[in-house]
Each structure stands twice: as C-alpha cells, then as structure tokens.
Amino acid sequence: MLLSEEQTLIRDTARAFAQEKVAPHVRAWEAAGEIPRSLLREMGELGFMGMCVPAEWGGAEAGMVSYVLALEEIAAADGGLSTVMSVNNSPDCAALLAYGSPEQKERWLKPLARGEILGAFCLTEPQAGSDASNLKTRAERRGNGWVLNGVKQFITSGRTANMALVFAVTDPDSAKRGISCFIVPTSAPGSTTRPVSSATSRTTASASDSPGSTRPPGTDHSPRPGSLRRRINSSLWWASYASAPTQGTPVLPSVIE
Numbered sequence: 001m002l003l004s005e006e007q008t009l010i011r012d013t014a015r016a017f018a019q020e021k022v023a024p025h026v027r028a029w030e031a032a033g034e035i036p037r038s039l040l041r042e043m044g045e046l047g048f049m050g051m052c053v054p055a056e057w058g059g060a061e062a063g064m065v066s067y068v069l070a071l072e073e074i075a076a077a078d079g080g081l082s083t084v085m086s087v088n089n090s091p092d093c094a095a096l097l098a099y100g101s102p103e104q105k106e107r108w109l110k111p112l113a114r115g116e117i118l119g120a121f122c123l124t125e126p127q128a129g130s131d132a133s134n135l136k137t138r139a140e141r142r143g144n145g146w147v148l149n150g151v152k153q154f155i156t157s158g159r160t161a162n163m164a165l166v167f168a169v170t171d172p173d174s175a176k177r178g179i180s181c182f183i184v185p186t187s188a189p190g191s192t193t194r195p196v197s198s199a200t201s202r203t204t205a206s207a208s209d210s211p212g213s214t215r216p217p218g219t220d221h222s223p224r225p226g227s228l229r230r231r232i233n234s235s236l237w238w239a240s241y242a243s244a245p246t247q248g249t250p251v252l253p254s255v256i257e
C-alpha cells in the first residue's frame with residue numbers, strides 16, 4: 001500500500017517518539033506498573049490519543065490508516081502503552097463520537113481526544129469475556145440517579161483512568177437488549193480497583209474494578225436500555241454521571257434522543 005505524505009509523516013513522527021521517548025524507559029515503567037501521565041499528555045499533543053476524532057471534537061482527524069501506523073510504532077516500543085492508547089482511541093473516543101450527545105462530547109470526548117484525561121472501557125467480567133453479554137453488573141435507579149454494582153476484570157488503565165465507559169444490565173428481562181453503557185468518572189465514590197499482574201502488558205495499569213454500590217446520583221443523562229448486539233458492535237446507550245455530587249439534589253435525568 002502506498003502511503004500518503006501525511007500518513008508517512010505520522011508514521012515517522014510516531015516512530016521517532018516511540019524510539020526516543022518510550023523505548024529507553026519501558027523497564028522503569030514496567031517496574032512502576034504504569035506510564036507517566038506527562039507522556040500520555042505529550043502523546044495527546046501529537047494527536048495520538050484521538051486519531052480518528054474530528055478536529056472540532058479535539059481529535060487529530062488523521063484517519064484509520066494513520067491511527068494503525070502510529071499504533072504499530074508505539075507497540076514496537078511498548079505493547080502496554082499501545083494498549084492504553086488504543087483503548088483511549090477505539091472504544092472510548094469512537095463510542096463517544098458515534099453515540100454521545102453534544103454535551104457528552106464536549107465534556108468527555110474533547111479532553112480524551114486531546115490526551116488531557118485518560119479513558120477506560122469496562123466490559124469484561126470474571127464470567128463474561130468472549131461471551132460479553134453475560135454481564136452480572138447491575139445498574140439500578142436510585143432516586144433520580146443510578147447505582148452500579150458489580151466487578152469488572154482486565155481493565156486497561158483501570159487504576160489510572162479519569163473516566164470509564166461501564167457496561168451494566170439495566171433490564172434483566174430483556175437479555176442482551178437490556179444492557180446499557182454508563183459514563184462514570186473514576187473519582188466517583190464507591191469504586192475500588194485491584195492491580196492485575198500481566199506477563200505481557202506491565203505498563204497498562206490493568207485492574208479489576210468494582211463499580212461498587214454508591215455511584216453518585218447526580219446523573220445528567222439517563223441511559224435507555226440498549227441492545228449490546230445492535231449497538232455496541234455496535235453498541236451503546238449510556239448515562240453521564242456528574243462527577244461531584246454524592247449528596248444534595250440530583251438533577252432529573254433527561255433521556256438521550
């Protein structure tokens with residue numbers, strides 16, 4: 001395949017960045033179990049954290065080929081870092097771009113795509129890997145908000161992310177169609193994480209997450225039950241949680257669409 005001038009430039013930029021700023025430090029980051037946030041911000045400034053996101057939403061608007069070229073170069077230096085980069089780009093930015101409301105894009109997609117914050121994607125559970133719709137995590141309405149209860153597993157950036165897309169069952173009677181996706185700030189009270197050791201991805205800060213039982217009620221959007229099959233694959237319905245309030249008067253959620 002012949003690369004365009006822009007694709008060649010992006011590949012060469014990623015290669016130089018990976019070899020100069022990543023490769024020499026991987027051993028130290030593996031020992032620490034995570035990547036310095038300053039490096040992720042630098043990657044954001046280079047456009048690597050939202051490569052397929054339009055410029056109006058803070059992305060590089062570089063296209064899928066450039067994204068894959070950059071990802072390959074980062075992976076050649078550290079597979080863990082490329083996993084962190086891909087989760088931020090692919091499930092997180094792509095899902096928000098495809099299904100987020102303008103408010104959600106403004107609040108979450110822009111800083112994710114710029115590398116100002118880091119995203120996680122919480123789908124897998126101990127009993128739900130390949131069989132991704134076999135979720136036990138439940139989301140229940142509590143007042144005007146939602147409470148999520150469950151355990152997630154193998155979550156890339158689970159210990160370091162600022163926000164997470166969390167999948168949970170909102171309507172147990174509707175099987176796969178009763179799964180919704182929530183935008184959850186990781187600062188929300190009630191969640192705990194436990195490191196997961198990995199032989200291959202030591203810098204991903206992977207974690208098992210318990211969304212816990214006390215998510216904040218300050219929901220600013222409510223999810224509609226959605227079909228995992230129809231909508232994530234895809235995918236999604238989600239709710240956006242206001243990060244701050246755990247007490248006080250919750251905002252009545254407004255339904256998306």
Ligand SMILES: Cc1cc2nc3c(=O)[nH]c(=O)nc-3n(C[C@H](O)[C@H](O)[C@H](O)COP(=O)(O)OP(=O)(O)OC[C@H]3O[C@@H](n4cnc5c(N)ncnc54)[C@H](O)[C@@H]3O)c2cc1C
Nearest residue numbers: 083087120121122123124128129130131153154155156201
């Ligand atoms: C590096 C890394 C990063 C990850 N990051 C995330 C993340 O950020 N967020 C997240 O939600 N998850 C993440 N995961 C989890 C990943 O999505 C799951 O590991 C994956 O879905 C497989 O699930 P499992 O590990 O439970 O394996 P299983 O589903 O138990 O599969 C085990 C084996 O059985 C095979 N198998 C399963 N079902 C069938 C079938 N019906 N027929 C034939 N063979 C079958 C599989 O192919 C596999 O070889 C990550 C995993 C890795 C390795």
